[in-house]
Amino acid sequence: MVTVGVSQDLLASTEAELREYLARVEDPELPVSITELGMLRGVTVTERESGGVAAGVSLVPTFLGCSAQLFIERDVRAAVDALEDLTELHVEWCPATEWSTSDITSVGREQLRHVGVAVPDPDGGARCPHCGSERVVVDSEFGAALCRRLGHCEACGDPVEIMRSTSSGGRR
Numbered sequence: 001m002v003t004v005g006v007s008q009d010l011l012a013s014t015e016a017e018l019r020e021y022l023a024r025v026e027d028p029e030l031p032v033s034i035t036e037l038g039m040l041r042g043v044t045v046t047e048r049e050s051g052g053v054a055a056g057v058s059l060v061p062t063f064l065g066c067s068a069q070l071f072i073e074r075d076v077r078a079a080v081d082a083l084e085d086l087t088e089l090h091v092e093w094c095p096a097t098e099w100s101t102s103d104i105t106s107v108g109r110e111q112l113r114h115v116g117v118a119v120p121d122p123d124g125g126a127r128c129p130h131c132g133s134e135r136v137v138v139d140s141e142f143g144a145a146l147c148r149r150l151g152h153c154e155a156c157g158d159p160v161e162i163m164r165s166t167s168s169g170g171r172r
């Protein structure tokens, strides 16, 4: 199985498999993948001298000190067991300050809207995930998770969870 010298094809296919794998790793507090949340900053693959492929994955947390980080890292590391050609994996965390809600993909925004989470723009405006109104008010700084605040929509009256716009706390 182990051959001397890993082909470029193997590196490319392992990277593709790893990216596919990472696209299925979800934030434990939100049913949205880390890829759609904009947490994946980079993937590198290199050939190991002893055979197989080593990968480096760099991630950025959505909130400083978020406990979800530990679970995400564990799930990301499990790629070593899931992918046949991957034999080594390093996880690197970028400073939390490098993430903001503008990193969330349009797919991610849609998935968050479905679970009642509003994503504010970096400049602050958040739309109600239920009715689309901009009349969203914050009731509490503390939501179900550190990265979210609790509020409600003045238009439809429904409760709204609001993501903090930056990982350093989202205070504007």
Ligand SMILES: [Zn+2]
Residues within 6 Å of the ligand: 128, 129, 130, 131, 132, 133, 153, 154, 155, 156, 157, 158
């Ligand atoms: Zn509403």
